[in-house]
Amino acid sequence: MHDFVCPESLRSALEQLKALPVSGFQTDSRAVQPGHVFVCKEGLTQDGHQHIHEAVTKGAIAIIALRPVKASVPVIVVENFAATVELVSAWYNTPQKRLYNIGVTGTNGKTTVAYILAQMLNQTTSAAYTGTLGCLFDRQLFPLTNTTPDPLILLTMMHEMVEAGVECQVMEVSSHALDQGRVAMMQFDCVIFTNIGEDHLDYHGSREEYVQAKLTLLDRLKDGGTVIVNNDDPITDTILKSCPASARVISYSHTECTNADIKAMSSLPGAAGTAFELHTAIEGKESLTQPAFTPLPFLYNLENSLAALAGFYAKTGNISAGIQVLKQLEPVPGRCETIALANGATVLVDYAHNRDGLESLLNQTRALLPTGKLIHLVTGLTGERLQDAEETGALCSAMADKIWFTCHNPLGLAHDAVPLAMQARADKQRCHIVLDRQQAIREAMAELNDGDVLLVCGKGRESYQYMLADKTKPEPYIGDNETVLCVAAELFPELSNQAHQASLIEGRQ
Ligand SMILES: CC(=O)N[C@H]1[C@@H](OP(=O)(O)OP(=O)(O)OC[C@H]2O[C@@H](n3ccc(=O)[nH]c3=O)[C@H](O)[C@@H]2O)O[C@H](CO)[C@@H](O)[C@@H]1O[C@H](C)C(=O)N[C@@H](C)C(=O)N[C@H](CCC(=O)O)C(=O)O
């Protein structure tokens, strides 16, 4: 049994760690691997100190705790979790300070903006993406549990990035992360706001609290850093009022009549992307209008592309180079992925998973659909969004022609709880409940005719369902894309799976 160790300073804690063969740091006993230091955290529902035994059994070689505890491995006691973050940051030689960090927040569009901006910056430097899709750099993808990871995971990833020669990180910053201080050790060079609507009321309690959480991203801005705002979002006035005086502000807009620094003119958003005139009038520079094109479909992706262009400009100072790389963007996995069917109908697999996202997707689809053609919709909401379910269901009923409410991460609720709530204020003649997600997709596809569109929303490329509240125990799910491809092969056997797969890629007309 080791004595309790109570370091008087960070330095002495570091010295203790240096004497051990540390392979990493972990706050979750379930994920501990041999050589890890297990960090005890008092969370919202549990106390990490209760899980020391499991951590040691799994191979933890030391414990960092907030109070004296007994363990068969050395214990370092620190004052609070922030001290641990400081310790781990020092252990990795403050990797966050060795990167140009861009933080992206907003209700919708974080993944899209962060992923495409990292892609664009990769044409000029080595850039990493961190967010809902995982942590991607140096051609490797590291899966993440959270959109914005726990600070110790983030520090570990940033250490790996620095080791791999990455120069710039574009990361999504969720409202939960801001509220829980997951990015408290960051000093962002640039922050980007996409749009702020209403979401996560289960966690934040009210829209005001949610907005306040988002605004705290500004507290994490470096002195003299850049704030990128969407002039078309009414929340921008509030953001600007909260901006530090030293900040450089760059605004973007998709409407011609605003005085945004970067704006799209003469745009005609379509399913094949959007051609537009990019007008820039930044920081007193001579204004410039240049032809531009984003291959991502729909108006909201024009907005996302403008946000990414502004981010590219903030980092490189070269908007013309940004226009060039924007043209060649690869699609974002699970967002607006199109599959053309042999009968002339189209299936679109998308990540729209809250009221605002569904509304903008349905609006855009309706605007592009010829009269008389139908929008079919397969959707659900996660258990966390139960209180939004009635209103969202009513919105879907008003905007789509035929709807299948289905299962989407019930997170411990009865599987029909969210679908029933979604159906409550919907037109029941047109809005069915089919809990088996694959069956819902199958039924919806069977009813499609030439020119109709089916939107399969909410999961994107996710290949799991959180049936239980415990997110460490996901159930495997084949995936929406795969389901659509299988059903297409059943419905149109004359086309091989391979042909369908090809149409998935080429179908982005
Ligand atoms: C509600 C919430 O946000 N919880 C987050 C929070 O967990 P917590 O600290 O409260 O955890 P806890 O369950 O009370 O446990 C306390 C401590 O005991 C540890 N523990 C717990 C159980 C065990 O068996 N062993 C063990 O060691 C836990 O790892 C933790 O260190 O801190 C953890 C580490 O940072 C997060 O992983 C965890 O995210 C959970 C998984 C989650 O689902 N969060 C969602 C709501 C979320 O954050 N979502 C946003 C994106 C939202 C969006 O835009 O769509 C995100 O950034 O991911």
Ligand SMILES: Nc1ncnc2c1ncn2[C@@H]1O[C@H](COP(=O)(O)OP(=O)(O)OP(=O)(O)O)[C@@H](O)[C@H]1O
């Ligand atoms: N700028 C936008 N405005 C409104 N809706 C959008 C916008 N961008 C994307 N969407 C819709 O929201 C969905 C989710 O997009 P995206 O994954 O980029 O958002 P997000 O903010 O990262 O969400 P999450 O953090 O939960 O993953 C898209 O599939 C699309 O339907």
